[in-house]
Amino acid sequence: MRGKDNTRTAAEVLVDQLRVHGTRHVFCVPGESYLAALDALHDSDIAVTVCRQEGGAAMMAEAVGKVTGRPGVCFVTRGPGATNAAHGIHIARQDSTPLVMFVGQVARDMREREAFQELDYRAVFGAMTKWTTEIDDPARLPELVSRAFHIAANGRPGPVVVAVPEDMLTERVAVADAPPYAPIETAPGPAALEKFAAMLAVALTPILLLGGSRWSQDACDAVGRFAQRYSLPVATTFRRGHLFDALSPCYAGDLGIGPNPKLVERIKSADLVILLGGRLGELPSQSYTLLDIPRPQMNFVHIHPGIEELGRVYSPHLAIHATPTAFAAALENLKFPQPPAGQGAAANADYRQWTDRPTDQPGGVNFGAVMVWLRDNLPPETLICNGAGNFAAWIHRFFRFRRFAQHVAPASGSMGYGVPAAVAMKRLYPDRPVVCIAGDGDFLMNGQEFATAVQYGTPFVVVIADNGLYGTIRMHQEREYPGRVIATALRNPDFPAYARAFGGFGVSVERTADFPAAFAAAQQSGKPAIVRLAIDPEAITPVTTLSQIRAQALAGKGP
């Protein structure tokens, strides 16, 4: 509260800046290092979600940043809190997500003594963030928090860490609020657009790859219209399936782990590859084998909002420094000297053949059939959240994303993301259905946030593909060291009982045919729910079994 002398505590100034910049949600684990900030939140209209582990809190904030394009915000305490939260910071970095994390710091007069839980945040987070700072002077809070939001959200978005010493937060100061930050759009210039149109006009086998952040539903729609107008094949890169309507007649499929070999061939033999928004990192580039480095073998156009990404790995024939939102808007008015040859339908036929029907699988539950049931029965406003593991291969192959930000999952391949993301989505959009799809390993990495879901009465369904394995790693292990199993088997808890112990709903499914009823019961419970699927460990990918991988590896190794 402002005093008669027009002063506020630094903590109040800080929380007022969050409001100015449009923050609606804060995720936290409390600490004595930032009690004053918590107290300032007490009287604000910002919704606070108290979590069970800072990794969960940071991932929730990251998920908010991912779907809104505005910085997600979390608060954590010093040393152990901040290092727990590093998991979410790394995801924001790799996924280009705007995130601002505030860390309580020891009092200013104790610094440099290695006081209780003291860390040098600039040193610890320097390599992981776009910017890390510590605010000593409460009068500079409006300036520096404004800078944090601008840096996190603009160019290639990413994480910012702001340390706030405990004693600084309680100082009183008379200072004016900053104006709200606004996203800065970088638009393509006329010369670049002309060159782009000329390259596309003469291309015989062009393909458009979508990725990265700084998208919106409008931008996705504009790209969709453009692609259809010219029957241009469009693929989405790893974990960015939501950037293109999978029912579009131009959709060429998901370019991530285990993609359709025909899609890989189509890209390799394309005479023009247009990469809009993404970086084409290790996973979508198939371990950097798709495009030659530094000069791709085909004509290559790279459009990215971060100037530092253009020419970083690939030296493009045409580099355009623009946000996907601004570039998509420019596409609406783009005129071609002649329409390019359209192969959208052929690419889409390949995609449909790859994904229409689930593959055969060993065991009672066919996870592909479950995914096909979910895609056919969930309304398009459903948000799908997941972390990492082989189970996600079935999502990428069989689910069909229809809307922007419908898929909330880490391109960084980080386990443990699905449950926190689902909590965050349900806090943000209480009226939208949310489904978390998890592996048994993946789920327990942040399964404690199931308690947060129960605490806030945020019902969503977690579908756990329980194969009793860190399956991804077992798969690699069998390939590299066939038969020499170590550290990849899991003895799991009774997942439905776990759900019930937390105050949720739980059910186990042993046969594919029982899934629809179990899922319906989970939804109808009105509680956070777990549907545990008994997955045969042999069903390691949609196309191969563990035994086949082992046999192939043994055959290849020789005596």
Ligand SMILES: Cc1ncc(C[n+]2csc(CCOP(=O)(O)OP(=O)(O)O)c2C)c(N)n1
């Ligand atoms: C935080 C984190 N730790 C470790 C890994 C390495 N890793 C990738 S997948 C995986 C196993 C996933 O197991 P599970 O969730 O059960 O899925 P499955 O592969 O069995 O389907 C591991 C350990 C990772 N990606 N992220």
Ligand SMILES: [Mg+2]
């Ligand atoms: Mg598993």
